Amino acid sequence: MVNTVAIIGAGLGGLSVAQALRKQGINAQVYEKACLLRPVGAGLSLVPNGLHSLEAITPGITELLKAAGSQTQKLTLHKSNGELIGQKSVTLQEKYGQPMLQIRWSCLQEILASQLPSEAIHLDHRCIGFQQNQKEVQVCFESGKTVQADVLIGADGLNSVVRQILIGDGDPDYAGRMSWRAVLKYSHPKLLPHEVMSMTASDGKIFGFFDLGSGYVFWSGAALCPEGNIAETAAEVKSRIQHQFSGWAEPVQEILAATNVENIVERPICDRPPLENWSQGRVTLLGDAAHPMVPLLGQGANTAFEDAWELAQCLRHASSIETALANYENSRKPRTQIIQIRNAVGAKRAYKADSETYLAKMMQQTQLSDAEFEEWLYNYKPSLVNYS
Known part of the structure; x- marks a missing residue:
C-alpha cells in the first residue's frame, strides 16, 4: 500500500502527478528547488x-x-x-x-x-540525493533536511538530479x-x-x-x-x-x-535517447526526466500528463510498489519511445x-x-x- 509519495520538481509533470495521486487518496508532496514559481x-x-x-x-x-x-x-x-x-x-x-x-x-x-493545497508544494528544496531500502525512500536536500516516503518520483526535467543518481547517464x-x-x-x-x-x-x-x-x-x-x-x-x-x-x-x-x-x-x-529502465526499487521518473524531446511535435508536456495519470493508477491499484512501477514502465515506454524517436528524426530533418x-x-x-x-x-x- 502506498501512503506517501515525494515528487521532485514543481513543473507541469510534477504538479499533475501530485494531483493525480492525491485524487487516489495518496499523500503526494512536491519539492521544488526554486524559491518562487516565477x-x-x-x-x-x-x-x-x-x-x-x-x-x-x-x-x-x-x-x-x-x-x-x-x-x-x-x-x-x-x-x-x-x-x-x-x-x-x-x-x-x-x-x-x-x-x-x-x-x-x-x-x-x-x-x-x-x-x-499550498502545504503540498515545498519551495526552496533542492534535492541532492536519496537512499532507499525495503521500507522507504529517504530524500536529502541541500539545506540538510530529509523526508521519508514510500515512493520517489523524479519529475525534475531534462537535467534531472534523480535521473543522474538513478541512471547516471551524464549530460543530455x-x-x-x-x-x-x-x-x-x-x-x-x-x-x-x-x-x-x-x-x-x-x-x-x-x-x-x-x-x-x-x-x-x-x-x-x-x-x-x-x-x-x-x-x-x-x-x-x-x-x-x-x-x-x-x-x-x-x-x-x-x-x-x-x-x-x-x-x-x-x-x-x-x-536524450530512450531509456531501457525508468525505475529502480521505489524510485521512478516522469516526463522530461524519463523521455525528453526536442521541440517539434509539442509532446513534452502532453506525454508528461499521460505519465501522471497512468502512474497514479498503477500506484493506487497494483499489489506492490515493484509491480506498480513495472506496469507503469511497460505501459509508457513503448508509446513514449515512438514519440521520442519520431520527434528526434523529424526535428533533425526539419x-x-x-x-x-x-x-x-x-x-x-x-x-x-x-x-x-x-x-x-x-x-x-x-x-x-x-x-x-
Whole structure:
C-alpha cells in the first residue's frame, strides 16, 4: 500500500502527478528547488492526448485552460521573405474532442498549482540525493533536511538530479541547434487570433509566432549552431538573435525589437535517447526526466500528463510498489519511445538546409502521410485499467 509519495520538481509533470495521486487518496508532496514559481518566457501547445489526461485527473480543468489560452484554428508556413508556402485548418476538436490550445507556460503552471493545497508544494528544496531500502525512500536536500516516503518520483526535467543518481547517464545530448524564445503582449496585422505562423529559410532557420490569447504572443526562433554556447549577457542574446534573423520579413525584426532583453530565453536544444529502465526499487521518473524531446511535435508536456495519470493508477491499484512501477514502465515506454524517436528524426530533418522544401512537403502531405500517427497520438484516452 502506498501512503506517501515525494515528487521532485514543481513543473507541469510534477504538479499533475501530485494531483493525480492525491485524487487516489495518496499523500503526494512536491519539492521544488526554486524559491518562487516565477513566470517563464515560454508558451506551449496542449493537444487532445494531454488535455484528455488532465481532464481525467481533474475534471473541469480543461475549461479553465481554454479560458486562459487560445484555441488554434489555422497553421500557416511562410518563407523567410514572407511568401506563403502552405496553410491548413486545425480540426482536432472535431476529430478528437479537444483542441490544439496555446497557453503561457507560467499560466498553466499556476492553474495546476492552484489545484493543490499550498502545504503540498515545498519551495526552496533542492534535492541532492536519496537512499532507499525495503521500507522507504529517504530524500536529502541541500539545506540538510530529509523526508521519508514510500515512493520517489523524479519529475525534475531534462537535467534531472534523480535521473543522474538513478541512471547516471551524464549530460543530455546537444542537438546542434540553439533556440531563443519570449512571451510578450504584442499585436501586428500579420499575426491573427487563433493562428500559429511559422517561417523557414533555406539555411535551416525557423521562426514561429503563437497566439496565446489575452493579447499575448509567444515567439520562438531556432538555428543550426555547431557550438551550443550561451551568450554572457541579455543584451548579447538579443543582438545574437537579431543577427541570426536579419533580413527576414516582418514581423520578425519588429517583434524582436519590441521584446525586452531580460525576457528572452536562450537555450541549446538537447534531448536524450530512450531509456531501457525508468525505475529502480521505489524510485521512478516522469516526463522530461524519463523521455525528453526536442521541440517539434509539442509532446513534452502532453506525454508528461499521460505519465501522471497512468502512474497514479498503477500506484493506487497494483499489489506492490515493484509491480506498480513495472506496469507503469511497460505501459509508457513503448508509446513514449515512438514519440521520442519520431520527434528526434523529424526535428533533425526539419533543420537541414532544405527545410523549406521538407516542411512544405509535410504541410501538403500531413493528411496522408501522418494520418495514422496523428490518430494514434491524439486519440489516446486515459481509462481505468486493472493494473494489479
